[in-house]
Amino acid sequence: MIGLEFRFPAGTYHATPWGRHVNEAEVEWPPSPWRLLRSLVAAWHRYHLAPEYPETLLRDTILLLATESPVYALPLAVHAHSRHYMPAHGGTTTLVFDAFLRVARDAVLGVYWPSLSATDEQFDLLSKLAEVLGYLGRAESWVHVQAVRQATQKINCGPAGSQIAEVLSATEDVEPVQILAPVPPQLYAESVLAAPQQAAQGERGRRRGTAVSHLPRDIYEAIQVDTGSLHAEKRNLPVGARWAVYYRPMLHRAAPRTVLFTDDHGAEANVARLALTSRVKPRVEDALDVTEVLHVALVDKCGEGAPLLVTGREEDGSVSERGHEHLFLLPEDADEDGRIDHVVLYARVPFSPEVVRATQQIRRLYTPAWWPGPSREWAVYLEGMFSSASAPDDVTPLMGVSQVWESATPYLHPWHSKRNGRFGPKEQIAKELRLRGLPEPVRIEILEAVEIRGKLVPPHQFRRLRHTKRQHLPDMRGSYWRLEFDTPVHGPIALGSNCHFGMGLFKPVRLKAADRDAGS
Template identity: 45%
Template sequence: MMATLDKGSGHVVGIEFCFLAGTYHATPWGRHANEADVEWPPSPWRILRSFIGVYHRYSLSKRYDEDVLHRLIEGLAADRPMYRLPSAVHTHTKHFMPIAGGKTTLVHDAFLRVLPGDPLGVYWLEAHLDAEALALLDEIATFMPYLGRAESWGEGRLVREPPDRWDAMPIDVDGASELLDRAEGEIVDLLAPVTPSEWPRVRGQWPTGGRKSGLAGVSHLLDALRLGTDVIEKERLNMPVGATHLTYVRRKLDLRSDSRRAAPCRMDMPHVQANVARFRLVSKLPTRIICALDVGEVMHTALDSMAARTGLAMPSLTGRDPETRGPLRDNHRHVFILPVDEDLDGHLDHVVVYKREPFDREEVKVFQALRQLKTPAWWPGRERHWQLYLEGMWCVSAGAVPREEAGPNVPDAYVRPSRVFTSITPYLHPWHWKRGGAKFGPADQIREELRRRGFPEPVAVEARSQIRLAGLPYDARKFRKLRYNAHQKIPARTGGLWRIEFAEPVYGPIALGVNCHLGMGLFYAGELDSVKFTDERHASGKS
């Protein structure tokens, strides 16, 4: 029997988070990873730190002042959250990790298996938030790529209605003793921030250190939550500044394996009908954007290899006809592999994988298994390596005009809706300039490709001589535009940069022309610092 709810409060604020991969990873404060313990439910301290991280990672400071974040954090810290927990099974894996000296050490990776369609709910029943702080929380919940460790990726949303039951609550709340009396609950310790009213007293008890101490600049609770564990260790503290321990009662975890609960992400569930997956791309040496096609080709090879291991024909990932092994003729319905520069610094930092139809279950399995990229044996030059981290998945309809009340918040600069799209990699027009005796220039071909892909007619298609990223100029000649492992005979080898403007916002991604499935002809959703051609004949695409 679960604790029931008193729905009398008018200040209920909550988030619901679905773990799309069906796993939750988080080590409690003060415990070693090899103890194989999992922090469940996620502590208030961890949740608020996640909110702060999303605020900075996705540049929400451009729309919300830090004072709004301060009010949000203090408003939530003033209340102890209640939880609604999905069914979960505690499990772990063992593997040997290399250490110094060529040796290895045994590592236990503990985690929970949860149903992807069963959300974790965190609710503050007495949170006093103003409209601006509530709007910020709404965006943070939407943008959260994971909760816990990065493997615990998923999607969240803001809710204002409480659930029908509580599965974890402070020990002094009505219903907690009932769980314990019936042997359905157990005591857990959660790390939480002190309340704003307690902060001045608690702050006076901590050592301030010298001028160079990491604690010197901690003046309010928001600063304390921002501190990294490196500062805590350097100051020789056994717990974070401004943190306290709360005693909670939670519903007991299951100790037996259940095949239904251990099932992978169920793609028949509405909230995981995703057709956009975004990977974080990490390497020792930054990869310049002029090598976007190279990274796209390497990732295509990795997906092809990973799909072959499943033993299933997956033409939507490989782009090849399973019978002829030739290029797939499916009107661009197979995946687009788009290496992107999210922060516009001239270096690739993400790879976006997009498909017009939702990914199926096997495709999601391949994405989850893909952890690194390596240049194949036929690759010219030195070997390169990249690490991949699956950050999140979304569902968008490229070309659809979004409604304000229904349009999803997509934290990606190439998928989000926009009226203006600007080339960030060269467009290689796929047809010759003459068709039936009439000129059919690049601008005409862009309009034709957009029409075939279901986009509305653009109001303007203008050529650009160059774009500027981090203050440096880039023109089409600087980019690699032909694949290493293919003999390509195409109408355009130089390529061009363009600006497309629509009458109303449309969703990306927009990738057109030759090699568009590997990163060429990609358009940034918004204006870029660019230079127009002074030659009007070239700008019209008619010369």
């Protein structure tokens, strides 16, 4: 075994993952094998160690470490960030997020290569590099490092497919994460052959023949290519790098100041509210991205035999005809900035114990590997669970009371219209409300667009069809509506196709006193 053990004397670790913007406030954890090897090579150059440790020895040591995916012993870490307004041109300022992990100053991060054995010369070099390595990640991530031949910490993070990962993935408090790793040296030639095509694709059709001016001969050289050169060649990955999936303990997150709790830990609750805490939140138009991924996570957490409340299916696999008794996953833009910051889970019946446990266990949402769009990831936080009958008035506007409701997402009418034009969207809305036990509106008006981020957004700019199911719906385009009732009506109101995933969602409209008097 070969290992490196890190301590963080400042109690913080700062490192932005590859491909992520610093203002996304994400932290690379565990430190990727690619970052570790680059740091070792950089330390050799920075401290001019060539006279004592020749480059041939460094090359052999780096190639040795690249042959195996390391395992980790990760200490308890809390994700946090600070915000800074940095000076910019013209006397203005720009907001910059400094994301980091808070770890105990005496905690140890262990990185181990279990099957590798180093010669005395290689281990001496590793010990020297560990001694002079002052930081890992950004410069404020101070470290004290020691090379070891035996693990002193309990391993709790490993690559997918490994024995440790299989053990970890069977527990409830782990999550998968992608980190950058080197291609094994014996497979590097294949990676080099694929690299020109990869770079050409990055050029998006321009100057394809000149995208690659030089290819590193091996992993040792590939690790030393500077980031500026990679960007100049428009690469989305360095030559010789690959994404590796690891299973790690779930990160703790700094809790928001306002936390809503429930009586009896969710007993009789039929409403839950999840907050999206990631820096970059999804657009309202991409509501289905969030609700579909949340549904996948709920089914996964429930395991085999997930209840009807989650799946909408009976035990025999048939679609339930009990009248919308399964979960509604409703996206919410509470601060009206055009980004989804919450998801409300609502059911007409109380949550089962399985649903309560599954909801409490969800900490992060990931798009699956088969997702047709770009991979997405959001951190979530359970604010609380409530009974809709006793929930506080300010829990969420979607649970509010109003005489007028307007579309927040496109309504997709669920039935085909008649050839003579009858039974169109307006009649179908009225029918759905009757079937839900709600009063029929006194007025139903179509809206051309809804306002999002100060702009009028037509229905076709929303994603309206699910990725997790092939759909051929009576209404593929959608429409917006304004519903006016004779008396105030309680929410939530979500109608039409895909209403359980946030389509056809209505939000309450607060009327001014003059408007109420005019309508009465």
